[in-house]
Amino acid sequence: MNRRSFLKTSAATAAVAGLAPRTARAAVNANPAKRFVFMNLGGGWDSTYVVDPKPGFATVSQAPGEMLDYGNIQVWDWRPKVLPTDPDTFVKQFFDAYASQAAIVKGINLRSVSHDICAQRIYTGRQGGTSPDIATMIAFSKGFDLPVPYMILNGPAWAGPYGAAVGRVGETGQLTQLIDPLNAPYVSFRPTAPDEVDIETFHRATALRQQVTRGSTGFNRNRIQDFLDSLDRGDRLRDLGKSINFGGTVQTVVEIFRYNLSMCVMMQGPGGYDTHGGNIAQGPMQDSVFQQLFALFQALEAEPDPVNGGNMLEHTCLMLTSEMTRTPMLNGGAGKDHWPVGAVLVCGAGVANRQVGETGEGQVAMPLNLTTGAVAGQDLISMSSEMFAAGMLSLAGVESYDFFQLTPPLTALHY
Amino acid sequence: MTTNAKKIAFGLLSLLLVAACAEKKEKEITPRDPEAPRADIAYLTDVQHLVRVSLDLRGARPTLAEIEAVENASDPQKKIREYAVKYMEDARFRERVKEIWNEGFLVRQDRPYFPGPPQLLGLVNEDDFARSATQEPLELIAHVVMNDRPFTEIVTAEYTVANETLAAYFDITRPTDQGRGWLESEYTDGRPVGAGILASTSFYTRWTTTDSNQNRGRANAWTRALLCYDFFTRDIIVDTNINLADPNVVNNAVRTNPSCVGCHQSLDPLASHFFGYFIPEDVGEGDRSYPIKTYSADLEPRWQQGTGRDPGYFGTYAGDPNLATMGEQIAADPGFSNCAVKRFASVLTGVSVKELDIDHLVEIDRLHDWFLETDYDAKRLIEEIVMSPDYRIAGPNALTSLELSDKLHGLKLLSPEALNRSLRDITGNKKGDNPAGFGWEMESPLGYDLFENDIYGFRMMAGGYDGNFSTAPAHTVNATHILTLRMASADASGKMVDVEFAKSRSNRRLLTEVDSDTTSEAEIKEQIVVLNKLLYGEVVAVTHADVTDAYTLWSTVAARQDPVYAWKITLGAMLSDVRVAFY
Numbered sequence: 001m002n003r004r005s006f007l008k009t010s011a012a013t014a015a016v017a018g019l020a021p022r023t024a025r026a027a028v029n030a031n032p033a034k035r036f037v038f039m040n041l042g043g044g045w046d047s048t049y050v051v052d053p054k055p056g057f058a059t060v061s062q063a064p065g066e067m068l069d070y071g072n073i074q075v076w077d078w079r080p081k082v083l084p085t086d087p088d089t090f091v092k093q094f095f096d097a098y099a100s101q102a103a104i105v106k107g108i109n110l111r112s113v114s115h116d117i118c119a120q121r122i123y124t125g126r127q128g129g130t131s132p133d134i135a136t137m138i139a140f141s142k143g144f145d146l147p148v149p150y151m152i153l154n155g156p157a158w159a160g161p162y163g164a165a166v167g168r169v170g171e172t173g174q175l176t177q178l179i180d181p182l183n184a185p186y187v188s189f190r191p192t193a194p195d196e197v198d199i200e201t202f203h204r205a206t207a208l209r210q211q212v213t214r215g216s217t218g219f220n221r222n223r224i225q226d227f228l229d230s231l232d233r234g235d236r237l238r239d240l241g242k243s244i245n246f247g248g249t250v251q252t253v254v255e256i257f258r259y260n261l262s263m264c265v266m267m268q269g270p271g272g273y274d275t276h277g278g279n280i281a282q283g284p285m286q287d288s289v290f291q292q293l294f295a296l297f298q299a300l301e302a303e304p305d306p307v308n309g310g311n312m313l314e315h316t317c318l319m320l321t322s323e324m325t326r327t328p329m330l331n332g333g334a335g336k337d338h339w340p341v342g343a344v345l346v347c348g349a350g351v352a353n354r355q356v357g358e359t360g361e362g363q364v365a366m367p368l369n370l371t372t373g374a375v376a377g378q379d380l381i382s383m384s385s386e387m388f389a390a391g392m393l394s395l396a397g398v399e400s401y402d403f404f405q406l407t408p409p410l411t412a413l414h415y
Numbered sequence: 416m417t418t419n420a421k422k423i424a425f426g427l428l429s430l431l432l433v434a435a436c437a438e439k440k441e442k443e444i445t446p447r448d449p450e451a452p453r454a455d456i457a458y459l460t461d462v463q464h465l466v467r468v469s470l471d472l473r474g475a476r477p478t479l480a481e482i483e484a485v486e487n488a489s490d491p492q493k494k495i496r497e498y499a500v501k502y503m504e505d506a507r508f509r510e511r512v513k514e515i516w517n518e519g520f521l522v523r524q525d526r527p528y529f530p531g532p533p534q535l536l537g538l539v540n541e542d543d544f545a546r547s548a549t550q551e552p553l554e555l556i557a558h559v560v561m562n563d564r565p566f567t568e569i570v571t572a573e574y575t576v577a578n579e580t581l582a583a584y585f586d587i588t589r590p591t592d593q594g595r596g597w598l599e600s601e602y603t604d605g606r607p608v609g610a611g612i613l614a615s616t617s618f619y620t621r622w623t624t625t626d627s628n629q630n631r632g633r634a635n636a637w638t639r640a641l642l643c644y645d646f647f648t649r650d651i652i653v654d655t656n657i658n659l660a661d662p663n664v665v666n667n668a669v670r671t672n673p674s675c676v677g678c679h680q681s682l683d684p685l686a687s688h689f690f691g692y693f694i695p696e697d698v699g700e701g702d703r704s705y706p707i708k709t710y711s712a713d714l715e716p717r718w719q720q721g722t723g724r725d726p727g728y729f730g731t732y733a734g735d736p737n738l739a740t741m742g743e744q745i746a747a748d749p750g751f752s753n754c755a756v757k758r759f760a761s762v763l764t765g766v767s768v769k770e771l772d773i774d775h776l777v778e779i780d781r782l783h784d785w786f787l788e789t790d791y792d793a794k795r796l797i798e799e800i801v802m803s804p805d806y807r808i809a810g811p812n813a814l815t816s817l818e819l820s821d822k823l824h825g826l827k828l829l830s831p832e833a834l835n836r837s838l839r840d841i842t843g844n845k846k847g848d849n850p851a852g853f854g855w856e857m858e859s860p861l862g863y864d865l866f867e868n869d870i871y872g873f874r875m876m877a878g879g880y881d882g883n884f885s886t887a888p889a890h891t892v893n894a895t896h897i898l899t900l901r902m903a904s905a906d907a908s909g910k911m912v913d914v915e916f917a918k919s920r921s922n923r924r925l926l927t928e929v930d931s932d933t934t935s936e937a938e939i940k941e942q943i944v945v946l947n948k949l950l951y952g953e954v955v956a957v958t959h960a961d962v963t964d965a966y967t968l969w970s971t972v973a974a975r976q977d978p979v980y981a982w983k984i985t986l987g988a989m990l991s992d993v994r995v996a997f998y
Contacts, residue, residue: 059658113659114632116886117647127648130767148894156884163891171870178876178898186855186865187902189909191984195972199901199988202968206961207993214457218820220810223828226891227993233894234901276625327660337627337660340653364655 025401026371029414032142032397033317033349034308035257036264037296038135040123040155041289043274044115045322046282046336047343049078050091050290051104052325052359059362060328061336063283068092070099072353078283090291098297101347103373103413107357107365108342108388110324115274115338119323122342124158125389125404132160134319134389135264137403138396140165143263147236151256153249155268164226167237167262169246179241200231207231237261250296254303257312273322277333282326293318297348317348319392328363341365342385346413350395356412357383373412383410447781449803455814456823458807459952461491466952468495468801470829470998471763472502472511474836475845479927479949486954492802499801503794507836507845512560512793513553514832515762519640521621521882524549525863525870528620528694532583532705539580540862547580549621552612554578554597559611559793566755566791567746570641571739572611574599585616586706606691606710609739613637616709619692621882627662629721634685641745643754643768646678666723684727687718688741749783752791756783759793763800764808765827765890774822778805826997828890831877834900835866838907838990841924843914851914853907866903873899892996900991908987912979925949925986931979940966946986951994965989 046063053067053076054060065078068091077092088096095102110118112127120126123133132140133156139149140162148167150157159166169175177184191199207228215224244255249267256262270292271285300313308315321344326336341363356373358366367380370387381387384407390400391410400409452458459467465485469477481498488494502508517523527548531539539547552569555576559568575587577600582589589600606614622636639645654675657668669679691714695707715737718726726736728748733740745751756779761768771779782799789795800806810825829837835855839845844852847864855865855872865872869881876895880888889896915923916931928942940957943965947953955961968988973981989995 111651111653112647113653114635114647130769152884154884159889161891163889164893167893167895168876170873170876174865174871174873175876175895178873178895178902181902184902186857187906189906189983189987190902191905191987194975195984198968198971199984199991202964202988203992205964209960210993214810214825216820217811217815217817219823220820220825223826223891223997224993226893227897227996230892230894230897234897237894237898276627327658329658329660331627331660331662333626337625339655339659340651341655362656362658 025399026394026409026411028394028399029350029397031350032395032414033351034263034305034315035312035317036135036138036396037253037316037318038155038264038266039269039289039293039318039320040266041269041271041273041286041320041322042155043272043322044118044324044326044338045273045286045343046275046279046326047106048076048328048363049282049286050075051345052106052343052363054328054359054363057328057361061279061330063280068095070095073099073102073104073355075099075104079287090287090294094290094294094297097294098347100353101349101351103346103351103354103356105342105344105346105356105373105388105410105413107359107368107375108344108383108385109365110340110342110385113324113338113340115323118338118340118342119156120158121385122321122323122344122388123156124160125384125386125407130160131158132162132403133158134392135266136160136162136166137389137393138398139262139264141393141398141402142396146260146263147233147240148262150264150266151262152266153246153252153268155266157266161222164229164233169252173246175241175246179238200235203231204228250292250299253296254299254312257300257316258303260307269320273326275326275335276331276337277335279326279330279334279336289320293320313348315349317346317350317395320345320347325363339363342388344388346392346395350397350414352413352415354412356410369412370408370410371412373410381408447784449778449781449805452804452807455812455816455819456804457809457812457815457825458804459809460954461485461495462948462954463809463952464492464807465495465498467806467827467998468499469502470833470837471801472499472797473505473507474511474833475507475840476837476950477952478924479945482948482952496798496802499798500794503797509557509561510832510836512557513550514830515758516553516556516640517550517882518762518887519643519758520552520618520636521886522549522552522617523882524621525868525881529584529703529707531580534705535580535583537860540859542857542862542864542868543580547578548584549617551575551577551581551615551617555612555615558597558599563792563794566752566786566793566796568611570611570613570742570745570751571609573609574601575611575615576600583705584707585709602710604708604710605712607737607739610737610742613688613738613742613745616692616694619689619709620694623694624689627659627665629683629718630686630689631679631682631722633689634682638685641754642748642750643757644750646682649678651678670723679722680724681729683722683724684729684732685741687722687724687726688736688738690717690721691715752786753779753783755791755793756786756796759797760800760805763797764806765824766805770822775805778803828878828888828892829996829998830888831866831874831879831899834877834903834995835864838903842907842911843924851910853903853910855903855906896996897991900996901987904990904995905983905987908990909983912983912986916979926982929978929982934973934978936966936970939969943969943985946989950989951992953994 048054048062055062063078065076066080068075068077075095079089110121112118117127124131135150136159143149149165152168181187181190211224215221240259240261253265269289300316301311303312305312325339325343327339354373357368358375360366366375367382368375369379386407387410390404390407391413393400394409394411395413465477485491485494527544531544556569558576576597577587577589578597586604587600588603622633624630635646652674658664669675691710728744757768757771785799786796808825811820838853842852843849844854857863869875877899878889878896915926940962943962947955969981969985972984
């Protein structure tokens with residue numbers, strides 16, 4: 001579905017829905033980030049290692065370390081200094097620098113302990129294969145006019161019906177060969193630039209004619225519109241992409257944003273987190289994640305933002321998560337198994353600096369107030385993955401009703 | 416038994432078989448008619464229908480002779496049916512069967528689970544290792560279909576299939592006197608015989624398990640693949656008061672906790688079948704000896720400490736349960752045959768299994784009856800699918816409601832595999848042995864085809880899936896898809912035009928109306944008319960706007976360069992047109 005027809009459809013849906021009583025829509029973030037980075041940690045991270053520590057809890061195996069208190073949020077430093085000359089962990093370095101821009105979300109009920117299902121739920125809010133993920137929904141709604149609204153460096157993605165808005169770099173950066181076929185030595189014939197212009201004119205004319213004859217409405221129309229949109233996107237991807245090094249990670253993200261190629265980027269974090277045995281590996285793995293994030297944030301901070309003013313970081317938001325968390329207690333193999341509760345770090349532009357939700361003894365998700373994130377007081381509700389995903393849309397300034405209808409969004413992510 | 420007695424017994428058996436065959440031949444099977452075509456839906460023309468059938472069953476476009484045979488036939492639909500049957504004898508149909516079933520199995524991987532056997536290093540490339548080691552169940556399914564065996568044999572076969580490489584990986588005895596490729600073979604490690612794909616190692620390397628999971632993930636992978644039933648789609652409120660890290664607590668909960676029992680009383684007996692498999696993890700190249708051991712009958716009883724539930728099948732328990740009895744139970748389950756029908760129908764019609772369940776129940780029921788009547792004949796099922804009105808949907812017409820038009824999947828996205836195959840086909844490089852033809856294959860030791868790989872290639876970028884980060888094919892184009900399509904089509908066209916003009920007209924595949932120095936507008940347009948028919952299945956007049964636009968492209972480029980170059984550009988453009996991206 002292209003944006004135009006989508007907007008029509010949603011308007012129609014809204015009109016029909018308007019016949020029935022509806023709850024008031026929550027206000028979306030008035031000052032959302034202009035760009036989003038998603039980092040996925042595959043396998044299910046142990047949230048007690050950094051974002052959801054449980055020292056002193058009888059029912060949670062907490063790794064040694066010390067609490068870092070940043071006022072509104074607390075995180076765990078799994079390897080504090082012993083000697084003054086010891087280096088700080090990257091966890092500490094990251095939060096020392098950026099804790100004031102961070103929200104930590106705890107206690108998302110995932111209702112499954114399956115990698116696949118939990119991944120679908122934490123990223124799409126739902127499951128079933130046809131629901132788009134948060135990044136796709138944000139990119140489709142707010143970055144539709146960019147060449148590749150949502151670029152996947154690596155990691156999982158669910159485009160749902162909005163596949164035309166999503167693109168991939170490829171495991172070994174093979175996108176560079178599509179951007180400039182001279183990088184593809186196996187290709188023996190390459191049209192010149194004037195040829196390409198003529199070819200596109202031909203493609204556009206036939207596609208428009210097909211839209212009249214075979215795609216006047218519905219599914220067919222949307223597919224042909226996707227083709228037409230992608231012609232334009234492909235051109236701009238080639239033009240802008242020539243200046244980008246797609247072989248890196250942090251630098252690639254910065255360059256994608258510098259050339260305004262995409263609004264959202266997905267990257268796979270280092271490490272494999274499915275530690276059914278040897279859970280202690282979570283510490284160094286998560287530290288390497290924050291090493292990369294620290295480098296990313298510093299690079300974005302050093303990069304001027306020609307479109308929005310200031311530096312890039314001032315307009316960028318990060319979502320770091322994993323498909324699930326791990327059981328509170330260690331098993332017989334010193335590992336931890338799957339746990340159906342999600343935890344997320346959201347950090348950067350537009351984010352409310354607060355803890356959102358909580359887990360209690362046994363790492364059980366506690367009901368929370370969706371507006372304040374507090375787990376005490378009025379209007380407490382158990383947080384579903386739909387509420388979280390709708391909240392991420394709200395954080396991005398996207399009306400979540402268009403995707404989640406009456407699901408109340410977790411607006412505590414923004415002020 | 417004496418030799419004579421054996422001969423008599425064999426003779427009697429032969430007589431019985433002949434009688435059975437004769438009886439089967441005499442049995443007239445009349446398919447129930449599908450629902451009649453509707454006035455508010457536009458359907459493909461006969462030639463367009465032929466193009467779709469050809470692309471779906473062999474990944475290649477029909478030849479001009481095939482198109483003209485349909486055009487000139489007194490009963491074009493009958494002729495298309497004949498071609499459908501013929502296309503299913505093509506070796507490329509075997510690949511299509513594997514592609515259809517990988518969407519359920521997701522076993523196809525770019526990297527082999529284990530490093531290649533040392534005796535083959537240097538002789539076999541990485542792509543061969545990956546294809547051999549990961550596609551065993553898909554190859555067995557293709558073997559059953561190509562050899563016209565009842566489809567139930569995929570779960571009851573008393574053999575596996577192996578090529579030379581797979582036989583070197585595992586304890587497999589493969590005939591050495593029947594040439595190369597995938598042959599019926601036998602595991603010699605004692606695993607149950609008669610379980611078909613259920614006993615294939617590749618499934619268990621793709622879907623591994625852990626001490627705490629106790630094969631439940633594998634059980635669900637099997638039910639998802641073979642029964643179209645996914646336990647995970649149930650919305651589960653997991654009781655977080657249970658310590659999931661404590662096996663004793665978990666074992667108790669799955670029997671007594673109401674939020675667990677609902678699924679586990681069905682799932683766990685299935686999982687209990689798989690305890691004989693042990694897949695070594697993370698073993699270095701130097702530490703392993705080949706053939707790799709992956710099964711031990713001694714480990715089968717581990718379910719007693721694992722799930723604690725007897726091996727069974729949705730409340731049915733065999734006397735001496737093993738994978739073979741489970742195979743029989745699956746084969747007898749209408750859920751299995753129904754799922755097979757939906758998998759074939761879904762990929763061929765472009766409608767998801769979920770949507771088939773909602774909007775196409777009558778047609779699925781009809782096809783299922785047909786599948787049962789033909790003794791699970793997959794080819795006849797496919798024939799019935801591709802000849803049905805649902806398959807021939809072209810899109811909306813003036814009578815179509817908006818609601819219906821959203822459900823009419825009249826444009827199917829050309830998969831990267833089909834794009835690759837069709838470009839290879841028209842450039843005469845069908846088998847990858849003609850360097851003058853199209854093909855993006857990496858040199859040894861990697862050897863990957865860039866259209867069928869995501870480490871170095873463009874499969875996902877052109878709408879495919881890797882089975883890990885992306886678990887289903889795309890249904891629409893995006894920017895990288897367009898760029899891949901254009902680059903490949905231009906490259907193929909550049910190669911093909913030279914090859915075509917080097918031949919006499921009568922021996923050419925596409926450029927049959929012009930020569931390298933032809934510049935007459937009438938002749939160029941006549942050629943474009945033929946190309947429209949060949950590439951898109953569209954019969955148009957020389958005055959049609961499609962012809963005019965293609966001629967404008969040709970003449971603009973010819974004025975800048977020369978006629979041959981202009982054909983390279985024009986043909987490349989036509990091969991990356993919206994009517995190629997979608998068919």
